[in-house]
Amino acid sequence: MLVFSECRGLSMRERDLANHILNHFGMSNNDQPDLAWIAQIQGINVQYVPWIEGDASGWFRENDGHPIIEISSNKSRTHQRFTLAHELGHYFMNHGDRARDTYQQFRLREPEEISANRFAAEILMPKSKVEEFLSQGLSQAQMAERFGVSYESMGYRLDNLGYEYDREYVF
Numbered sequence: 420m421l422v423f424s425e426c427r428g429l430s431m432r433e434r435d436l437a438n439h440i441l442n443h444f445g446m447s448n449n450d451q452p453d454l455a456w457i458a459q460i461q462g463i464n465v466q467y468v469p470w471i472e473g474d475a476s477g478w479f480r481e482n483d484g485h486p487i488i489e490i491s492s493n494k495s496r497t498h499q500r501f502t503l504a505h506e507l508g509h510y511f512m513n514h515g516d517r518a519r520d521t522y523q524q525f526r527l528r529e530p531e532e533i534s535a536n537r538f539a540a541e542i543l544m545p546k547s548k549v550e551e552f553l554s555q556g557l558s559q560a561q562m563a564e565r566f567g568v569s570y571e572s573m574g575y576r577l578d579n580l581g582y583e584y585d586r587e588y589v590f
């Protein structure tokens with residue numbers, strides 16, 4: 420499997436970038452693309468650590484051109500998965516060394532953070548897959564399960580795509 424490099428750093432919509440990556444790795448039809456494998460092929464050193472300074476969820480940085488992603492292993496499985504997708508967004512969009520991603524940071528209005536969150540949503544819950552699941556009559560909870568994301572993330576995604584979602588659980 421070749422390293423995906425053609426689009427790295429190019430200005431591209433998050434959706435297009437995520438789709439290019441999924442196609443490149445032959446994962447377009449997977450409900451849960453193997454993000455760890457993508458990171459491995461790209462030569463990213465992914466480390467799961469029990470605690471990151473500031474109780475951060477994740478951290479992307481480059482050490483002499485060697486990309487490193489740290490993921491906090493004390494968060495839930497779905498939280499870790501979203502964090503890995505978010506940090507991969509920083510990597511693929513060439514955002515350079517980032518501050519540690521705390522929960523607050525995910526909600527900041529900094530353009531790179533918004534962009535990384537968009538990328539994460541696109542690669543974890545591609546629009547076409549969401550629509551396929553909706554047409555099959557899957558509920559928000561069932562879709563969250565299939566995608567390996569939290570119920571809340573699924574709610575945000577449905578809302579962003581203009582579909583009905585369970586507002587009670589969206590913070």
Ligand SMILES: [Zn+2]
Nearest residue numbers: 517520532535
């Ligand atoms: Zn970030």
